[in-house]
Amino acid sequence: MALQVIFIIVALFTLGSAIGAVVARNLFHAALFLVGTFAGVAVFYVLLQAEFLAVSQVVVYIGAIATLIIFAIMLTRSVMGKEAGSLNSYAWFVAIASALMVAALVWLFSVVKFDINPQPVPDDAIAQIGEGFVTAYVIPFEVASVMLLVALIGAIMLARERHQ
């Protein structure tokens, strides 16, 4: 019962922050709302007993991605100025379409019978993740490492100053 109350409170905070992130007029405020959303999602990972993912979420999303987004907002600030956080002319149509899509998903999730098997999470879940990375999932792991290297080099190449 207490867990349900906590879930609802954190869900309201997360969804409220997400709505703030997509409609805020000031783009920097939108980035801060996004940080709030990431934090709320990290709380959900803890509720789902995926603690390693929760810490990774905080470190990677809030610590790196949100910081990067704020950097990009600061570096590209002079162009759009006050209307940086404006919405399109067809924003209302998008809102209705998005609401319809969410309604369809909610209906689908409420009628499908899932094969629920709620055993307790093993104590060495994090050790299992580590083992999985070097045994069964070593190829995706290495590919992900190469992808990160490619992204790093690509981002540097794209964003460097060109001396003409």
Place this chain on the structure above:
Amino acid sequence: MVVPLSWYLFLAAALFGIGFFGVLARRNAVAVLMGVELMLNAVNINILAFWRYVRPDDPTGQIFSIFVLTVAAAEAAVGLALIISIYRTRNTINVDEIDLLKH
């Protein structure tokens, strides 16, 4: 389980819908990327909810979620580098004005 699985799925669907709206309705390219990150977070919640409720003894769910996190980080970095490059050459980041490939 106290909190039913469907609650997590509803939450993920709502978050995905909000991100979807952000991607399509925003003018600034960085704001569009923020919507994309919201959608990726929603997908991650979905993966972990199914992992916890269907097969918690198998680390595959969490491992896949970590890969989604990694790819999202790399894609955000490259996307923002692209936006900065576009800003430097075209002096605009209004997605309506970045239409060189159109007709």
